[in-house]
Amino acid sequence: MAKDSHKETNTKDKSRRSPALALLLVLLIAAAFFMLSDVSFIKSARDAVMQKFGYESVDTETEEPDNGGGTIETPGKGGSDDGVIGGLDAGALPEYNGQHYIKVNGNVPEFPDEVYERAGLIKDGDSWKTNGNLMGTVDSNKLTPYEYYGSLDSLGRCTGAYGCLGEETMPEEGVERGDISSVHPSGWAKAQNWERCHLIAWALSAENANPSNLITGTHYLNYDGMRPLEEEVEHYIWETGNHVLYMAVPWFSGDELVARGVQMTAWSIEDKGEGISFNVYCFNVTPNAEIDYKTGIVTTEEQASQEARLYVVNKRSRVFHYPTCEGAQSISPHNREEVTATRVELTSQGYTPCGACEP
Numbered sequence: 001m002a003k004d005s006h007k008e009t010n011t012k013d014k015s016r017r018s019p020a021l022a023l024l025l026v027l028l029i030a031a032a033f034f035m036l037s038d039v040s041f042i043k044s045a046r047d048a049v050m051q052k053f054g055y056e057s058v059d060t061e062t063e064e065p066d067n068g069g070g071t072i073e074t075p076g077k078g079g080s081d082d083g084v085i086g087g088l089d090a091g092a093l094p095e096y097n098g099q100h101y102i103k104v105n106g107n108v109p110e111f112p113d114e115v116y117e118r119a120g121l122i123k124d125g126d127s128w129k130t131n132g133n134l135m136g137t138v139d140s141n142k143l144t145p146y147e148y149y150g151s152l153d154s155l156g157r158c159t160g161a162y163g164c165l166g167e168e169t170m171p172e173e174g175v176e177r178g179d180i181s182s183v184h185p186s187g188w189a190k191a192q193n194w195e196r197c198h199l200i201a202w203a204l205s206a207e208n209a210n211p212s213n214l215i216t217g218t219h220y221l222n223y224d225g226m227r228p229l230e231e232e233v234e235h236y237i238w239e240t241g242n243h244v245l246y247m248a249v250p251w252f253s254g255d256e257l258v259a260r261g262v263q264m265t266a267w268s269i270e271d272k273g274e275g276i277s278f279n280v281y282c283f284n285v286t287p288n289a290e291i292d293y294k295t296g297i298v299t300t301e302e303q304a305s306q307e308a309r310l311y312v313v314n315k316r317s318r319v320f321h322y323p324t325c326e327g328a329q330s331i332s333p334h335n336r337e338e339v340t341a342t343r344v345e346l347t348s349q350g351y352t353p354c355g356a357c358e359p
């Protein structure tokens, strides 16, 4: 006993002697905990810090968007009030890297509480169940199939759609898809090869010309990005008769009129995600084309090569160069001319491109 108290006094003395050292030790332990912790709120804080230093955190939770992008009430907000929103941030949307889509939040679906609640599910700890069921099981008959389409925002942009999809929401067999050409979604520009892209596919919702469900999308987004996932859900429902919680949110950057991408989240209810479970962000791009997301004007690589620019031509040899070409600089002033034209215009006038600078 006496020994113990002696020890204690000793320790106290030591820490009093070097408070700076003790403080450093505490800070080091805290820093290590911060970097290695698996606790979710510490993880998201860490991700926020990493992001400030320029690290992409596509698979992690980020802060609530600060502008119009992706806003049905609280899209993807997994029932918490911590400002975490579906793993995406309108201020720092992921850059296209050659893949049709990327996983968000580690591919783990997150929905706002109302998405579950409208389906007739009630919260049971961390999971959801149908009313009156034991052990968190789900009774198909107690689910409420529904679709919800967020109204357009002040810029006329879609804000997102969600629902509890099942055979009940799908088109009846033999029913043909209707005409949707009357809808001109935000950013729709003529003759740019845009497609009217359903947030919730017709095959899942039987929704035709619903302006809250159609965005300006590329073929690449519509057919290569979203369609395989939509078909996965469609086939699952036909095969099982089960229901799928589903959410599609277009993400806009600032006040742009064309979405940068669409976040698709789906989770099969009866088998608790065993059949269907994803949370992805599909890119609204066309590889090798530049999209002006403010106006909807698309410029392909080919078109870019057809844009007028400055060339130097040799009137005698009828060869044209980039102005920076050595060959262009050595043309005698008598034969030299600067012209602003497209490549096609020059070749159609009988000019040939220089073999060195390959204009």
Ligand SMILES: [Zn+2]
Residues within 6 Å of the ligand: 320, 321, 322, 325, 326, 327, 328, 354, 355, 356, 357, 358
């Ligand atoms: Zn040249």
